[in-house]
Amino acid sequence: MERQDPxxxxxxxxxxxxxxxxRLIGYHGHRVRSLGTGKxxxxxxxxxxxQVDFVAETLSAQTxxxxxxAEDRYWPRLG
Known part of the structure; x- marks a missing residue:
């Protein structure tokens, strides 16, 4: 059995x-505002x-x- 690198x-x-x-883009604040105001x-x-969710799922499924x-090249940019 292969030992995984800790x-x-x-x-x-x-x-x-x-x-x-x-967190860096303030997503949760936008979500709370959206839920609170209906906008x-x-x-x-x-x-x-x-896009972030897609990248996270794709990267975490790789073996x-x-x-x-964590390098920016894997992740989307806002704007």
């Missing part, structure tokens, strides 16, 4: 990076969230997860 990134690491990127959040924010998964 320093290798995990799916949880990838999802933490996704959450960090969403849709800006399309750019909504689409960015969908092995790339060691440089």
């Amino acid at each position: 320093l290798a990134p995990t799916a949880a690491d990838v999802h933490r990076e996704a959450a960090r990127r969403l 849709l959040m800006p399309d750019a924010i909504r689409h960015f969230k969908m 092995p997860i790339p060691a440089d998964f």
Whole structure:
């Protein structure tokens, strides 16, 4: 049986990076405002969230997860 490198990134690491990127754009504030007011959040924010979720799922499903998964080249940009 192959031993996994204890320093290798995990799916949880990838999802933490996704959450960090969403925090940087204030996604949760937009979501709370949207739920509280009934107004849709800006399309750019909504689409960015969908893209981040897609990247997080794709990266976390890879074996092995790339060691440089947190690099900007893997993730979408807002605007």
